[in-house]
Amino acid sequence: MLNRFTTYGFCFAILQLLIACAPAVEEDSAIVEQQQAASDTPDEPVAEAKTLILAFGDSLYAGYGLSPNEGFAPELQKALNDAGQDVRVHNAGVSGDTTAAGLRRMDFVLDSLPRKPDLVLLGLGGNDLLRGLKPSETRANMEAMVKKLSDQSIPVMLTGMLAPPNLGQEFSDQFNVIYPALAKKYDADLYPFFMDGVVGRSNLILPDGIHPNAEGVDVIVDRITPSVEMALQG
Incomplete structure (x- = not known):
């Protein structure tokens, strides 16, 4: 496990260099509001399916910079459908969301959903890192969301993030334990690092140096789908 975190830390160091060399990404507030409206109040009702998954996260879930069918939610749904599962993945990713906004x-x-989801994929915290928010605040917000879902008997899979080394060892130590600790406390499933296999590989990242491109999303989906399938089995 230590080796995995060391690898992720190294990858995040590369990511920070990419971000520093890339043009600043400024998300227009009107665009973010439109994305949130589209996510929270979809024009079309959620299609009936045997299994309903809610993908609740930020721009990494929303499919920032990609065509509508290239984002994480639609690609995950396709992978699960291709595996023979009658699953609908509802995209509730909003670009720019912090854990507090979520x-x-x-x-x-x-x-807004037609029924209680069978599984919630909860992927927030990246924007907290980019803004340097206190890990204690991130943890409190994440725990409030996990508890809210747990109180409604909604299964949760946390898709974690890891702090970049440039934020300091103390910050990393406080942040990196958030997702494993909450998963253990609330008996939730855990996928330790959402960007596993993508960070540090420029051919899988958009020109902004932050978000996965379509090929990067494919890598993420290939890696996370088995964990999602196991979570659905309970």
């Missing part, structure tokens, strides 16, 4: 909108998103 907590504020979670009730509304859940209420």
Whole structure:
């Protein structure tokens, strides 16, 4: 496990260099609001399926910079459908969301669904890192969301993030334990690092140096699908 975290730390160091060399990404507030509206109040009702997965996260879930069918949610749904599962993955990813923003909108998103989801993929925290927010705040917000879902008997899979080394050892030590600790406390499934296999590989990253391109999403989906299938089995 230590070796895996060391590898991720090295990859994140590369990512920080990519970000420093890339043009600043400025997400227009109007665009973010439109994305949130599209996510929270879809024009079309969620299609009926045997299994409903809610993908609740930030731009990494939303498919930032990609065509509508190239993002994480639609590609995960396709992978699960191709594996013979009748699954609908509802995309509730909003670009720019911090854990605090996610907590504020979670009730509304859940209420907008036609029924209780069979699984929630919870992937927030990346924007907290980019803004240098206190790990204690991230943990409190993440725990509030996990507890909210747990209280409603909704299974959760946390898709974790890892702190870049340039934020310091103390910060990393406090941040990197958030997802494993919450998974253990609330008996939730854990996929330790959402960007596993993509970070540090420029051919899988958009020109902004942050988000996965279509090929990068394919790598993420290939790696996470078995874990999602296991989570669905309970």
